[in-house]
Amino acid sequence: MSATSEAVAGPGREELFSIGAAAAMSGVSERALRYYQELGLITPCARTPGGMRRYSEDDLARVARIRELQTLLGLNLDEIAVVLRNDDRLAEIKAVYHDEHTGAEERANLAGECLVLLEQLHTTVQGKRAALDTFLADLDARIARVRAALTPK
Amino acid sequence: MSATSEAVAGPGREELFSIGAAAAMSGVSERALRYYQELGLITPCARTPGGMRRYSEDDLARVARIRELQTLLGLNLDEIAVVLRNDDRLAEIKAVYHDEHTGAEERANLAGECLVLLEQLHTTVQGKRAALDTFLADLDARIARVRAALTPK
DNA sequence: ACCGCCCTTGACGTTAACGTCAGGTTCGGG
DNA sequence: CCCGAACCTGACGTTAACGTCAAGGGCGGT
Structure with a gap:
């Protein structure tokens, strides 16, 4: 069948x-x-x-x-191991969180832990993004100047 | 003195x-x-x-x-060598460009070359930034969901 | 049951980007 | 002029992230 x-x-x-x-x-x-x-x-x-x-x-x-x-992010495999462990922890939390017999207080704790882990990663990524934005802005400025030189009037 | x-x-x-x-x-x-x-x-x-x-x-x-x-950008030193050569070429162009006896036509050519070099780099950086933005957006979404779970009412 | 291909573990090789050490040289303060 | 610190040029060592090769073992089709 x-x-x-x-x-x-x-x-x-x-x-x-x-x-x-x-x-x-x-x-x-x-x-x-x-x-x-x-x-x-x-x-x-x-x-x-x-x-x-x-x-x-x-x-x-x-x-x-x-x-x-x-x-x-340019992380090496050791650093990636840390991130992955966090990922696993987050998945584990998600499971426990949705479990029937998980109290409201414990749920809050778990969610709090999630926030810590996620925001930790968020911070590093944010920093990287900021630096990259600066880099890109400088580049844009240079390009704009050259463009202005090409079409003066 | x-x-x-x-x-x-x-x-x-x-x-x-x-x-x-x-x-x-x-x-x-x-x-x-x-x-x-x-x-x-x-x-x-x-x-x-x-x-x-x-x-x-x-x-x-x-x-x-x-x-x-x-x-x-996570470039290796060989790739960086290319970027630096472009940087040098840009500086060289800048010097020739501002030289007294550089014709208008040649200036346009030089500026054009600048644009090619700059926009080339711009493209790769732009791509990286886009990918990073996606990554960050996903992270933000996850954080937002956890936040929502923490303050439901 | 057989065959060829894919997979296994183990071990050694490779590349990039430096670190480190040896043996000699240069610099600057007294 | 002298001395210790800093610098020079090789040359070999190190680490991460795999690549590659050898000797065997599993797997699917006929």
Whole structure:
């Protein structure tokens, strides 16, 4: 009756990828994926009985996150590890927060912790953005001057 | 009559710095300064008769530029070399442009070349800024949601 | 059952951007 | 003139982030 060999209930039909596919999709090398794992940045959500890595969509998103933090913020992998740990903590908080038997007071505490973590990251990014804006403004000014020189009248 | 040992005419009293002073002022190591020179990124504006490097304010500004391109844009030193060559070309153009006997047509050409160089850099920076803005917007959204959860009524 | 391809771990190699050390030289204050 | 601090030029070491290669093991199609 089922097109797949799986018979588990629910609409969550999660497709898993080999390391080769994951590397191709995320745009990093297989070696990089294994290296990230060595550093504890990602762990493939599963392994085949034979021991081969299987990556989920969430895993791929995490890899994308790593690349983003690398290229956009210029963080090294150790710093990225910290950010990812915060991400994980945030997800954990989210789960507990929405749990039935979580008191109102505890919810406030959890949300407060979230704010700390998020605003911490926000601050560093904000700083980077400000510096970049200054840089860009200077560049714009120079361009404007040259433009003015080109069309004086 | 002069407070300094120099008697050259003009208001341009340029102070020069040893590599130790230059390193301290620019916040990079002496080794880095020598390394940048190996790669042709900077050349101290002068040497003492004995062969010791002397850095001018302009040299320091160039070092600051290097650091900015490194930390802000994440460029490697080879890419920075390209940007610096463009900077030099722009300065050269500026000099020729303001020269007495430079024709109007040639001035237009020079200004045109400036625009190409500047806008090229502008594009890459703009892209970076856009990506960073997206990142920051997502972060802001998350923060806003948590804030809303904290003060529902 | 077999074959070819993809995957595994382990180990060593590579590149960029410096750090560090050795052995000699220069500078400036007394 | 002398001395200690700072500087010079090699040359080799270091770290991060992978690349690459070797020797085996799993996996899917026939």
